[in-house]
Amino acid sequence: MSQFFFTLTNPESEPLLKKELSIGYPNFKLSYSRPGFLTFKGPDGGTFAPWMCRLSGTCLGKKTVEELNSLPKAWLWKRLESFNPPPELVFLSDKSLFKIGEKVTLIMMVGENEYWLGEYIQKKTHFQTPGEVSSIEKKEVPSRAYYKIAEAFESFDLPMEANEKVLELGSAPGGASMFLLDQDLKVFGVDPAEMDKGVLSHFNFKHIKKPFETLNVGNFAEDIDWIISDVNLPPSVVIQEVDRFLSFLEPRGVVLTLKLHQDRYLRMLKPIVESYKQKGFTQVELKYLPSYRQEICLIALK
Ligand SMILES: C[S@@+](CC[C@H](N)C(=O)[O-])C[C@H]1O[C@@H](n2cnc3c(N)ncnc32)[C@H](O)[C@@H]1O
Structure with missing residues (x-):
């Protein structure tokens, strides 16, 4: 039996993430991917927590908006800021809260009409943001x-x-x-x-x-x-x-x-x-x- 996993990473570190997988997870194979969103097929029940990504978890596959609408709660992450998700998914995400130790349901908007669903456990070191994007307010600073x-x-x-x-x-x-x-x-x-x-x-x-x-x-x-x-x-x-x-x-x-x-x-x-x-x-x-x-x-x- 095999299982699918997702990773969200910054595009600059994708080659490193792939390399890390080849070293630390030799039984995992790259499956569907878009810049910043990579899925892998691995053995069922395997632990999957690579370093070179903001977030990783179990991938539950591609879903329609109708399927996602029926979720009791979920966070919504957009691969590109310019994407326009339907208001009902934005509302669902905005009203969803996940505590430390709880299983997060994450909708990943990978394309204008393309949604993938994932799950992961909210850790103490996670940010309270969908997709682990930075929660630090942008201001004028000397460097990144x-x-x-x-x-x-x-x-x-x-x-x-x-x-x-x-x-x-x-x-x-x-x-x-x-x-x-x-x-x-x-x-x-x-x-x-x-x-x-x-x-x-x-x-x-x-x-x-x-x-x-x-x-x-x-x-x-x-x-x-x-x-x-x-x-x-x-x-x-x-x-x-x-x-x-x-x-x-x-x-x-x-x-x-x-x-x-x-x-x-x-x-x-x-x-x-x-x-x-x-x-x-x-x-x-x-x-x-x-x-x-x-x-x-x-x-x-x-
Ligand atoms: C990425 S920058 C650091 C950014 C900085 N921490 C900030 O907050 O803006 C790397 C810095 O390391 C410094 N550096 C490189 N080799 C060094 C060394 N041997 N001793 C002290 N600084 C060094 C460089 O001069 C450069 O300013």
């Missing part, structure tokens, strides 16, 4: 990194507290710093590149205008509560550098955006998770965030 850290903050409910100190590796131009400063955190931004002027002049921001490899224990007079990074370097380099900082700093949490510009980096993820568990971090998780391209978020909390 603002949304990435804001989404990590919301999704993992990061226990960051006012006045805690954050070491940000690769902080320019300053999107992530802006978000952290908005949360009343103190930010030490390490980057040889220029910072956004508003971030630079913030009373809680200190720019360490150097490559992070040049820093050592002597640069830190104060304790650091969090290490975050979104540098454009291979995961092995980032992990090695963060490990070096962990040899003399004792943060309560680490939040890393790991760039997966090569397929082979996918194989590093499981060992990285294990290594953080061995370092004494009790919650270690990976999540593909809505604003991501070819990257993944690793959080490790003590």
